[in-house]
Amino acid sequence: MVLMYFLLGAVAFWAVQALLGWAKREGVALVWYHWLGVAVVALWALFVAAWIGTSVAEGYPQAATAGGLIFGGIGLVLFILLRLLIVKTARKTSASA
Numbered sequence: 001m002v003l004m005y006f007l008l009g010a011v012a013f014w015a016v017q018a019l020l021g022w023a024k025r026e027g028v029a030l031v032w033y034h035w036l037g038v039a040v041v042a043l044w045a046l047f048v049a050a051w052i053g054t055s056v057a058e059g060y061p062q063a064a065t066a067g068g069l070i071f072g073g074i075g076l077v078l079f080i081l082l083r084l085l086i087v088k089t090a091r092k093t094s095a096s097a
Helices: 002-026 032-057 061-096
Strands: none
Touching: 002 032, 032 061
């Protein structure tokens, strides 16, 4: 279980580093609500992964599947909406510069 949580933390760190690298390459200035959205989506993704991992570890694979589909679907929608928001703001920033 400890290894799973360590790996989840490593993936979250990698995701933030990837976002920072993308913003630097594209010349995008991320504002506070972008970071708030990233934190919400990252915590949601960690919740989904922890839900699945602990459900399987406790012997409830059906709960892991159902929770993964429901909560994972919500997380995917949140991620897509956040991505659209960041790209839309990035276009505004580059168009005004």
